[in-house]
Amino acid sequence: MIPYGRQDISSADVEAVVDVLRSDFLTQGPMVPRFEETLARTVDAPEAVAFSSATAALHIACLALGLGPSDRLWTVPNTFVASANCGLYCGATVDFVDINAKTRNMDVEALASKLEAAERDGTLPKVVAPVDFAGTSADLAAIRRLADRHGFRILEDASHAVGGYYQNRPIGSCEFADVTVFSFHPVKIVTTGEGGAATTRSAEIAHRMRLLRNHGISRDPADMTAVPEGAWYYEQVMLGFNYRMTDIQAALGVRQFDRLAEFVARRQTIAARYHEGLAGLPVIRQFVPEGTLSALHLYVIELDQTVRRTRAEVFAAMRASGIGVNVHYIPVHLQPWYRALGFSRGDFPAAEKYYDFALTLPIHPNLSVDQQDYVMERLSYALEA
Structure with a gap:
């Protein structure tokens, strides 16, 4: 059977994973930060945060953007269910905006019309999550103009789109989005086996995402309520999750980005x-x-x-x-x-x-x-x- 999509694993990819398996760290070692730096440099974004999956990244990005039970998230129907489910995970109400028949991405005119009605009704979304379907960016500049007018945050689901460009800028640079999420599932452009990441230009959002992916735990005294008792000391400063990427996955991802x-x-x-x-x-x-x-x-x-x-x-x-x-x-x-x-x-x-x-x-x-x-x-x- 000729598959519709398939990973391409080189001998260098295999060697990178084997090197980690023989190292001192399999999970929280040096490779995840290296992967994050590689991604950030590739898409020209100041911050990149790696996760166990793109679904985890979408969930945490929603939380970092302040989405909660009294809020609304809008996305498109033409996507995988995770683009909508991430809003439900936060207790928010989820709604959809129809697609443009030509681009198959979010219809900006439909979004504008829906926003005007929502403003009259007092039901504006806190987060709008356009999807870069098949690797083609949504019209982020137009959506940003609407965001500035109506006060919502933009969570770009670019799970299909690493390596693509919008207005001649790398997708993920966050010129227009508050957060951009990528997937590294085996059928995607590059793979970490399973994994995801989020990029942003906000150091504050990146910091919140890093805390939330790691149980809400911090070893940084600036986050703590008490003076650290010693080098072992940490505090849980918020309710988080175990959404970490492993060094094994990250090593594969770093090598994949070479290609x-x-x-x-x-x-x-x-x-x-x-x-x-x-x-x-x-x-x-x-x-x-x-x-x-x-x-x-x-x-x-x-x-x-x-x-x-x-x-x-x-x-x-x-x-x-x-x-x-x-x-x-x-x-x-x-x-x-x-x-x-x-x-x-x-x-x-x-x-x-x-x-x-x-x-x-x-x-x-x-x-x-x-x-x-x-x-x-x-x-x-x-x-x-």
Whole structure:
């Protein structure tokens, strides 16, 4: 089966992990700070904080931004459930903003309209979490203008997007977002096996995130209520969690970042071949605005409504041909948990229509030319059958 995504692990990656396994530290050693420094330097952000997963990073970022039970978080339906669940973890109310049909990211006009209604009703969000779908940045500058007007914080879910650019600046630099979160799951651009991180320009937010990922415990006298009794002394100064990344994961991540530019360039090459090879087929691809470089975590097409076969039939035909196509994403508001909160089909029509016709094709650094040609050949057959 040709997978839709797959990690690329080099001998240098393996050696880096083995070196940690033979060292004195497996968890809280020197590699996590080194990974954080590498990420911060790569995306040109002053602060980077590593976590056990991107979900953990989203949760802690929400807490660090002050999200609580009386607050609201808005995100998009076209995402993995973690983008919304992080608000529920904090006891907040979660709502959604529909997507733009071309970019598949948060529709800024829909957001502006929803904010105006919320301001009249006294129901403005504390946090808005746009998602950089498939590696293409949301329109953060426009969202920042709305944030300045309405007073919400921006939590950019860039789980798909490390190595991408927005307005010719690295995604994660936090030029417009208060916090940006990345994922390093094996199918993402670079991997730590499992892991995530958050970047920010705020030293205060970064400090809160570091405390919250480590049980709320500090060894810094500046955080304490008492004079330290000795070198062993620590205090729990807030209620936190065990969301730490290990040195094993971080060592893999540091080496993976050596090849970030190579990984993104390879994905760009594959995408360009798809653009050319699929040009005559009844499919629609994601629009990438000028000044934006997609990291291309995913290559997602939509079947044109003139296609006689259903998406399910095309999906089944591709899988039967040994091609691991997938679908990203089932709109979050249609999941049973969110339906029970009052959401239903028809609430966010652009996201729902996109989902009905979406299909994710394989894209990863080790996808060969022959494999890609086979994917395009079988897709053409599946669409015409």
